Amino acid sequence: MSLRRREFLKRLSIVAAGASAVGVRSRAFAAAPRVVVIGGGFGGATAAKYLRLWAPDVQVTLVERNREFISCPLSNRVLAGQAELIDLTRGYGALPGKYGVRMVYDEVVAIDPEKQRVELDGDDPLPYDRLIVSPGVDLLLDEIPGLRDAAARQRVLHAWKAGPQTIALKRQLEDMPDGGVYAITIPKIPYRCPPGPYERACQVAWYFKQYKPKSKVLILDANDKVQSKEALFTQVWSDWYAGIVEYRPNSTLLDVDAKTLTAKLEFEDVKAGVLNVIPPQRAAKIAADTGLITANNKWAGVDFLTYESVARKNIHVLGDAILAAPLMPKSGHMANQHGKVAAAAIAALLQGQAPNPSPVINNTCYSFVSDKQVIHVASVHRYDVEKKTMVVAQGASGLSAAPSELEGTYAESWSRNILADMLG
Amino acid sequence: MRQASIRGAGVCVLLSALILSVSTAFAEDLAARSLAANCTSCHGPNGNSLGAIPSIAGLDKATIVAALQAFKDGTRQATVMQQHAKGYTEQEFAVLADFFSGQKRQ
Numbered sequence: 001m002s003l004r005r006r007e008f009l010k011r012l013s014i015v016a017a018g019a020s021a022v023g024v025r026s027r028a029f030a031a032a033p034r035v036v037v038i039g040g041g042f043g044g045a046t047a048a049k050y051l052r053l054w055a056p057d058v059q060v061t062l063v064e065r066n067r068e069f070i071s072c073p074l075s076n077r078v079l080a081g082q083a084e085l086i087d088l089t090r091g092y093g094a095l096p097g098k099y100g101v102r103m104v105y106d107e108v109v110a111i112d113p114e115k116q117r118v119e120l121d122g123d124d125p126l127p128y129d130r131l132i133v134s135p136g137v138d139l140l141l142d143e144i145p146g147l148r149d150a151a152a153r154q155r156v157l158h159a160w161k162a163g164p165q166t167i168a169l170k171r172q173l174e175d176m177p178d179g180g181v182y183a184i185t186i187p188k189i190p191y192r193c194p195p196g197p198y199e200r201a202c203q204v205a206w207y208f209k210q211y212k213p214k215s216k217v218l219i220l221d222a223n224d225k226v227q228s229k230e231a232l233f234t235q236v237w238s239d240w241y242a243g244i245v246e247y248r249p250n251s252t253l254l255d256v257d258a259k260t261l262t263a264k265l266e267f268e269d270v271k272a273g274v275l276n277v278i279p280p281q282r283a284a285k286i287a288a289d290t291g292l293i294t295a296n297n298k299w300a301g302v303d304f305l306t307y308e309s310v311a312r313k314n315i316h317v318l319g320d321a322i323l324a325a326p327l328m329p330k331s332g333h334m335a336n337q338h339g340k341v342a343a344a345a346i347a348a349l350l351q352g353q354a355p356n357p358s359p360v361i362n363n364t365c366y367s368f369v370s371d372k373q374v375i376h377v378a379s380v381h382r383y384d385v386e387k388k389t390m391v392v393a394q395g396a397s398g399l400s401a402a403p404s405e406l407e408g409t410y411a412e413s414w415s416r417n418i419l420a421d422m423l424g
Numbered sequence: 425m426r427q428a429s430i431r432g433a434g435v436c437v438l439l440s441a442l443i444l445s446v447s448t449a450f451a452e453d454l455a456a457r458s459l460a461a462n463c464t465s466c467h468g469p470n471g472n473s474l475g476a477i478p479s480i481a482g483l484d485k486a487t488i489v490a491a492l493q494a495f496k497d498g499t500r501q502a503t504v505m506q507q508h509a510k511g512y513t514e515q516e517f518a519v520l521a522d523f524f525s526g527q528k529r530q
Contacts, residue, residue, distance in 0.1 A: 054454060336465045344458035353447060356455055362462055362511060364504055378504045380511020396511030407503050413475030417468040424469060
C-alpha cells in the first residue's frame, strides 16, 4: 500500500466518523453499490479485477459461461505446432480468491435495463447499479448459406474463437496430403483481430514449408488490401513463402460447398484441401437484444470517457463489441485497456465524482510470421475533447522495422503478462 | 442555542473541507493508478513482468523518467517503446515513475 493510499484511507475514515457523527449519509457510505460484469474475456475480467482494486467497497459479480479462459492471441501458433492451447488457458480462481470478485458460471438470458437486472439461465437474477457488458462478437455463419447446417460447420471451420476448433483445424492441416491447398477467407473490416488472418496464413505457410513443401496457402480477402502490418506481411510472403502464399484482394466469399470444400466467390469458385472461413461478425446477440447496437446494425456505440452505452444508461460496453474510433483495432489488448478506463470511470461515478476527462489507452499487437520471428504494430490513443472520440497521439504509432526473434520473446512475454494482468 | 448552531456550522465547514480533500486525493490516486494501468498489459501486474519484457516495478524514479524521455526523443533504441513513449506527456512520465518506483519488485 502506498503512502498516498494509506493517507487517503486515513482521511476517509476520519470523514466517515465525522459524517456519521452529524448524521450525514453520503452516497459512498450507503449500501455497497453492485456492479455486474457480463463476459470474462480480456475486457470483462480486467474490468472486474480493477474495479475491485480501485473501489473495494463495490460488490462485483462476473458472469461467464466457461470455466476457463482460452486466449485467442498466440493461438495461431497451435496450428504450426509451436504452442499448446493449455499454455494459453487460465482459470478464474484468482478473481474471487485474491480480489473478491463473485464468479457466477452461467448463461445470461436477458438484461432488463428498466429494472436494472440481469436474468440468468440457472441462477437467480442479478440486480445492478451499473452493468458492464463485454460479450465479444458473434460469428455470422448463417450469412453463408452453405454453412447453415451442423455437418457443414464440422468440415469448414472458422477457428476464430480459440478452443476445440483450433485443434480441429490443426488436424485438418495434418491430414491434408502434400500438394493440397489451404484456403482462408477474410470478411470485410471490422472483424476481431485485424492482423490475425494474415498471421494464420504465415503460420500455416511455415508449417507447409517444413513438412508439406508442395502445398499452398491461398488468402481470399474481401478487403482491397491487407488490413494490418501490410508492408511487413507482404514482404514476408515474398521473401520466405514465395511459391507457397498467394494473396487475392477483393475476393468476397458468397457461399461455400462444404462437401467439395469449394469457396464460391463473385467471379470464380476455388476448391481447397482445407477450407477455413472467417465469417462476418457483429457484437454478440445480448448486445442487440438489450438495444445497445447503434452503428451499422452491428456495433455498440459508447462514450469513450466511461464506455457507457450511448443508448442505455448505466450499461457500459467493452471490447470487440463496441463501435471503435478510427485506428482502434478489435484486439484483446484494446479490450484490456477499455476495461481499465471503464473501471476507473465507474469507481469515480459511484463516489459521485466526475470520471477522468482525458483518458489514454494504448495497443500493442504482435504477429508471429514464422516459428520465432515476430512483427508488431503499436499505438497510443488519447481522448479528444472537441471530437469527443479517441485519436492517435501525435507520432505515437508504428510498426516493427523488420521481423525479429527479439520481438518473438516479447510476444510470448506479453501473452503471459496480459493474462496475469486480467486473471492473475 | 446560538452558540451551538455556530459550532454546528463550523463542523459542517470542516467536514466539507475534509470531503473535498478526500475527493481530490481519491481522484489523484485513481488518475495515477489508471494511467499506470496503461503499462501493465505488457509489463505485468504493477510492473512485475513474466518473461522477456523488462519488469519496471521498483525501479528508481529518475531511471524511469530518463528511459521514457530517451525513448520519446529516439536516443534509446527499442522495438515498441519509442512508439508508446511519444503518446505520453512529460508530466505523465513523472506520474508513471512515481507509481512504478513505489511498487514492490517480486
